[in-house]
Amino acid sequence: MDEKINVIQVSVQSAEISLTGQDAVPNLVIHGGLMNIARGNMVLTLKSRDYDHVGAIGAVEIEKSRPVMQAQASLSVEQFNLILNFIKHRPPRPVTMLLALQDSLAVTSEGYLVAHSQNCRMISDLSWIIPVL
Secondary structure (H helix, E strand, O other), X not given: OOEEEEEEEEEEEEEEEEOOOOOOOOEXXXXXXXXXXXXXXXXXXXXXXXXXXXXXOEEEEEOOOOOEEEEEEEEEHHHHHHHHHHHOOOOOOOOXXXXXXXXXXXXXXXXXXXXXXXXXXXXXXXXXXXXXX
């Protein structure tokens, strides 16, 4: 029987700053492995914004032909800088990222995504577990 999940857990494997163009605003590109969905990876691009935002903060695109999710999200400048400062030093264990979804995803009891009609989900919130010891 299928179950519904509203959070995607990601173990961060690497992160890098992306600057495109001479007047570029930095983006944080995070690569990670899915923890609560079997066989998959995610690439999340975080952008900073300097305006108040209401509603979804981003979106996750789910590729049907391969186990990769592409996501984009926007954070306030303060939140973006806070996350960047926390993860720029290698923590003792991998950082975990939690993406809260507005609409649930269906997964099998073995943890595999149910592929029918799942192509995009809106991100309502983003949480972090960052080891310090």
